Amino acid sequence: MDVKKVILTDDEMPRQWYNILADIKMNPPLGPDGKPISPEALAPVFPMNLIEQEVSTERWIDIPEPVLDVLRLWRPAPLIRATGLEKALDTPARIYYKYEGASPPGSHKPNTAVPQAYYNKEFGIKKMTTETGAGQWGSALSFACAQFGIECKVFMVRVSFDQKPYRKAMMQAWGGNCIASPSMETRAGRAALEKDPNTPGSLGIAISEAVEAAVTDETGQTRYGLGSVLNHVMLHQTIIGLEAKKQLEKIGEYPDIIIGCAGGGSNFAGIAFPYVLDKINGKQVEIYPVEPAACPTLTKAPFVYDHGDTAKYTPLLPMHSLGHAFVPPPFHAGGLRYHGMAPTVSQLADEGLITPKSVTQLDAYNAGILTTRTEGIIPAPETNHALAQVVAEAKQAKEEGKEKVILFNWSGHGLLDLGAYEKHLAGELKNYELSDEDMIESEKVFADFPKPQSLKSR
Amino acid sequence: MDVKKVILTDDEMPRQWYNILADIKMNPPLGPDGKPISPEALAPVFPMNLIEQEVSTERWIDIPEPVLDVLRLWRPAPLIRATGLEKALDTPARIYYKYEGASPPGSHKPNTAVPQAYYNKEFGIKKMTTETGAGQWGSALSFACAQFGIECKVFMVRVSFDQKPYRKAMMQAWGGNCIASPSMETRAGRAALEKDPNTPGSLGIAISEAVEAAVTDETGQTRYGLGSVLNHVMLHQTIIGLEAKKQLEKIGEYPDIIIGCAGGGSNFAGIAFPYVLDKINGKQVEIYPVEPAACPTLTKAPFVYDHGDTAKYTPLLPMHSLGHAFVPPPFHAGGLRYHGMAPTVSQLADEGLITPKSVTQLDAYNAGILTTRTEGIIPAPETNHALAQVVAEAKQAKEEGKEKVILFNWSGHGLLDLGAYEKHLAGELKNYELSDEDMIESEKVFADFPKPQSLKSR
Numbered sequence: 001m002d003v004k005k006v007i008l009t010d011d012e013m014p015r016q017w018y019n020i021l022a023d024i025k026m027n028p029p030l031g032p033d034g035k036p037i038s039p040e041a042l043a044p045v046f047p048m049n050l051i052e053q054e055v056s057t058e059r060w061i062d063i064p065e066p067v068l069d070v071l072r073l074w075r076p077a078p079l080i081r082a083t084g085l086e087k088a089l090d091t092p093a094r095i096y097y098k099y100e101g102a103s104p105p106g107s108h109k110p111n112t113a114v115p116q117a118y119y120n121k122e123f124g125i126k127k128m129t130t131e132t133g134a135g136q137w138g139s140a141l142s143f144a145c146a147q148f149g150i151e152c153k154v155f156m157v158r159v160s161f162d163q164k165p166y167r168k169a170m171m172q173a174w175g176g177n178c179i180a181s182p183s184m185e186t187r188a189g190r191a192a193l194e195k196d197p198n199t200p201g202s203l204g205i206a207i208s209e210a211v212e213a214a215v216t217d218e219t220g221q222t223r224y225g226l227g228s229v230l231n232h233v234m235l236h237q238t239i240i241g242l243e244a245k246k247q248l249e250k251i252g253e254y255p256d257i258i259i260g261c262a263g264g265g266s267n268f269a270g271i272a273f274p275y276v277l278d279k280i281n282g283k284q285v286e287i288y289p290v291e292p293a294a295c296p297t298l299t300k301a302p303f304v305y306d307h308g309d310t311a312k313y314t315p316l317l318p319m320h321s322l323g324h325a326f327v328p329p330p331f332h333a334g335g336l337r338y339h340g341m342a343p344t345v346s347q348l349a350d351e352g353l354i355t356p357k358s359v360t361q362l363d364a365y366n367a368g369i370l371t372t373r374t375e376g377i378i379p380a381p382e383t384n385h386a387l388a389q390v391v392a393e394a395k396q397a398k399e400e401g402k403e404k405v406i407l408f409n410w411s412g413h414g415l416l417d418l419g420a421y422e423k424h425l426a427g428e429l430k431n432y433e434l435s436d437e438d439m440i441e442s443e444k445v446f447a448d449f450p451k452p453q454s455l456k457s458r
Numbered sequence: 459m460d461v462k463k464v465i466l467t468d469d470e471m472p473r474q475w476y477n478i479l480a481d482i483k484m485n486p487p488l489g490p491d492g493k494p495i496s497p498e499a500l501a502p503v504f505p506m507n508l509i510e511q512e513v514s515t516e517r518w519i520d521i522p523e524p525v526l527d528v529l530r531l532w533r534p535a536p537l538i539r540a541t542g543l544e545k546a547l548d549t550p551a552r553i554y555y556k557y558e559g560a561s562p563p564g565s566h567k568p569n570t571a572v573p574q575a576y577y578n579k580e581f582g583i584k585k586m587t588t589e590t591g592a593g594q595w596g597s598a599l600s601f602a603c604a605q606f607g608i609e610c611k612v613f614m615v616r617v618s619f620d621q622k623p624y625r626k627a628m629m630q631a632w633g634g635n636c637i638a639s640p641s642m643e644t645r646a647g648r649a650a651l652e653k654d655p656n657t658p659g660s661l662g663i664a665i666s667e668a669v670e671a672a673v674t675d676e677t678g679q680t681r682y683g684l685g686s687v688l689n690h691v692m693l694h695q696t697i698i699g700l701e702a703k704k705q706l707e708k709i710g711e712y713p714d715i716i717i718g719c720a721g722g723g724s725n726f727a728g729i730a731f732p733y734v735l736d737k738i739n740g741k742q743v744e745i746y747p748v749e750p751a752a753c754p755t756l757t758k759a760p761f762v763y764d765h766g767d768t769a770k771y772t773p774l775l776p777m778h779s780l781g782h783a784f785v786p787p788p789f790h791a792g793g794l795r796y797h798g799m800a801p802t803v804s805q806l807a808d809e810g811l812i813t814p815k816s817v818t819q820l821d822a823y824n825a826g827i828l829t830t831r832t833e834g835i836i837p838a839p840e841t842n843h844a845l846a847q848v849v850a851e852a853k854q855a856k857e858e859g860k861e862k863v864i865l866f867n868w869s870g871h872g873l874l875d876l877g878a879y880e881k882h883l884a885g886e887l888k889n890y891e892l893s894d895e896d897m898i899e900s901e902k903v904f905a906d907f908p909k910p911q912s913l914k915s916r
């Protein structure tokens with residue numbers, strides 16, 4: 001059991017993704033008329049091969065060889081034991097993590113960006129559009145498009161575009177075209193600028209711009225890519241958990257607790273879904289998605305039908321939502337600043353198969369600094385949220401005197417988020433929590449929408 | 459031969475470093491009196507266990523277990539075949555690289571920072587001081603000191619300190635204390651500020667401050683650490699080349715050409731020295747250190763005795779030098795902005811065992827962008843210099859129709875150097891070359907020093 005790291009050879013890399021739609025019941029997405037939408041209705045937005053994956057209920061889906069060829073650059077990712085953190089916490093718990101920061105853009109996002117670019121290319125698409133907030137997803141898709149020789153256009157939320165010039169440079173290095181949103185290039189962008197020429201922009205507007213740019217492209221060879229929330233994105237991320245299972249099996253371990261931070265849900269789903277399958281099959285395991293207290297989708301918001309974007313371009317999705325017009329307080333973890341939660345993750349929470357947690361910004365950054373100094377790697381701000389929960393569980397294991405095995409997903413490194421660390425070390429970060437009044441207000445937007453059914457998968 | 463990546467297990471990690479001092483003859487370092495200095499004379503600067511390593515002529519030196527435990531976080535580093543770059547260049551050459559960017563600070567520097575921190579800790583040292591230019595070395599030593607629970611103080615050249623606040627934040631995240639140099643904390647710093655209160659600082663002054671801060675510490679428990687140039691630094695980096703040899707052997711390859719960028723020499727030495735041993739033993743292999751045309755230590759400057767720092771605190775070292783007061787033109791590759799070259803690397807060049815090359819800034823960045831788009835990883839600016847030579851060799855292999863095997867050292871990622879990429883993509887970078895007049899002027903400083911002997915190791 002005394003290992004620092006478990007690696008897999010290229011031959012041991014998973015050859016199939018795990019599709020949780022084979023094992024749980026889901027409410028369907030709804031169109032503007034309140035009726036379930038057909039897959040074909042999404043054809044102007046996504047290539048048909050990805051839409052098929054989005055609605056597939058096959059349990060195992062083959063990973064195409066050209067996708068594996070790109071993933072091999074940094075996968076299989078190592079499973080590392082956090083011995084330094086264990087020691088600092090003097091805990092009997094054994095803490096393991098999957099390290100996703102070794103990908104070229106530094107996060108787990110390329111796990112889906114690469115297959116998305118591949119399937120678009122296969123379908124004859126020449127250009128992909130997307131939005132990005134903090135920049136992780138836009139970087140990942142720029143990287144992936146470069147690997148398959150297709151164009152990439154990224155609408156980046158204005159406030160981040162201005163504050164983080166290096167993210168734009170990063171996308172440009174891969175040949176991506178990154179512009180500030182709202183822009184003058186789309187109707188949605190022009191409308192937003194007309195309303196407020198100095199608007200900082202929002203993820204909602206940027207999504208609207210990216211979708212519009214894809215569907216209005218006259219060549220018909222442009223499609224949109226989304227970095228989280230959708231079923232096929234969760235599917236692609238399961239390679240993380242599938243690798244982790246193989247690695248833990250090699251050293252005879254099985255986790256008692258699985259932890260991942262949750263914004264749109266893809267990083268959590270990546271490590272958790274293969275274990276959710278075990279749980280559905282009767283295995284005892286606790287699974288915790290961890291979100292910021294300032295954006296408490298799963299822990300405080302209801303399970304409803306709501307739009308994925310502010311401009312209401314997307315279908316109604318069955319999910320925990322703070323309301324599609326919700327703007328989170330200015331905490332520093334861009335990847336967790338989303339009003340909704342992946343329908344699959346929402347469904348699992350609704351059924352009690354997973355147990356959502358929330359942590360404060362200061363607890364997150366304190367756990368991040370402790371981990372940086374004891375484990376050596378500077379975590380992404382999103383990872384810090386998972387770490388706060390890991391630290392809490394390790395302390396509880398100590399109190400209880402139990403040798404628990406904790407597995408968490410280290411979603412990425414924080415080398416492009418050092419400004420937030422600097423503020424934290426200078427004592428300039430604070431906690432935000434939402435009041436009940438704030439939530440009642442933000443949730444008014446979905447009051448008139450249909451309600452999802454309560455379904456039980458087991 | 460059709461592999462993308464060769465990995466080694468933890469068990470296959472080298473357990474010994476290769477010490478080239480066993481196989482080549484060297485001119486000794488000289489004291490202020492022009493006579494060889496005794497190891498003991500260095501005791502106020504370095505701990506005795508590292509000084510012993512500095513002068514050892516044992517061929518193989520054991521890597522301590524606690525050092526291996528930390529290195530295991532990211533080592534063994536993968537050997538990757540640059541298939542995308544090969545394809546883009548349509549070359550018959552097979553190009554392999556060791557990727558050193560997966561270390562927590564993102565470069566090869568921790569390979570020596572970790573053992574340096576370990577040996578200092580073992581010797582009872584409580585605090586290390588050092589200097590840093592662009593920030594790679596200061597980050598690496600901060601990281602390493604955190605792993606062994608010792609303090610770290612970094613004097614960072616003022617101009618970089620102001621231009622790169624994130625580097626400071628990075629060191630702080632690991633608990634390092636980073637201040638701008640020149641500072642008011644040392645005599646050398648105060649003198650520099652008195653001369654010019656608005657000085658941008660220089661690596662030379664920062665070295666002087668760090669050495670002074672170590673030797674004047676009244677507790678006697680502070681020592682200085684250097685990130686390149688010295689024999690023990692080269693020794694620690696040989697783990698790169700030793701891993702590469704094992705990896706290439708696994709797939710039945712032996713390199714025709716080995717390439718590494720060279721500033722102080724440690725990144726080049728890391729990949730090259732184990733192969734220099736083969737060459738000394740009769741093996742046919744071309745070995746190219748690549749330096750910037752704007753700082754052409756090996757390719758243009760003479761092999762002389764000179765100081766390692768501007769303030770002349772260090773012993774006289776036998777090396778290729780542009781003069782200890784030389785300030786390079788403002789090209790963007792901080793790790794290559796050094797007036798001298800490691801004595802071991804200088805000796806090998808003097809004997810013709812290695813063949814120095816130089817490349818321009820624009821060739822370097824163009825190769826970096828090509829590689830980013832075809833291989834996926836954004837290289838450090840220093841790595842770009844190696845890449846320019848790799849591209850040239852791959853093109854020549856195509857012209858000659860030869861299936862050459864090229865191995866190079868990918869010294870780190872460029873995620874903290876995206877500003878330079880942005881400038882390059884905007885067409886704002888240019889080439890610098892030194893005129894003969896510039897060199898004649900800068901080399902006056904060592905005119906009166908003793909001259910090294912011409913030695914032949916084989």
